[in-house]
Amino acid sequence: MADVRRLPTPVTRIWDWQLRAACRDVDSTVFFHPPDERGPAAVARDAEAKTVCAACPVIEDCRRHALTVQEPYGVWGGLTSGERHALLNRPHRHSRTDTA
Known part of the structure; x- marks a missing residue:
């Protein structure tokens, strides 16, 4: 019998969150x-999209996806492309203070 433990996760496990998204039945022009x-x-338009996102049960999954793939367009996870860009390009803060 083949050892399947190292096979990639089935795609449905990665994308199932989209089936529960509040935007599924909303015209895409609200988001793009x-x-x-x-x-x-x-x-x-952005405010209308963010209102839909605010009530979405999978907002965190959506936001994580958009930030991970650096989605360049639209409102995803309650963030505009400009807001995502700012988050991804902000300077990282160090959690400790170095002393020499």
Whole structure:
């Protein structure tokens, strides 16, 4: 019998969280802006997307995914692309103070 302990995790285990996402039945244009959208329209659309995310049972899974793959577009896990970019590019703080 083959030893299957080292096989990768089935894909469904990795992506099942998407089946429970609050956005599944929401038009994707709420989460992804059209090319010419700017100013108050963009702010309003992002706010609407974040409202959906705030009530989502898998917001943490979604956010983790977007940060891990560095998703460049849309609102994922309650964060805009700009917010994700800022999180990923902020300076890391050291947990201890070095003394010499």
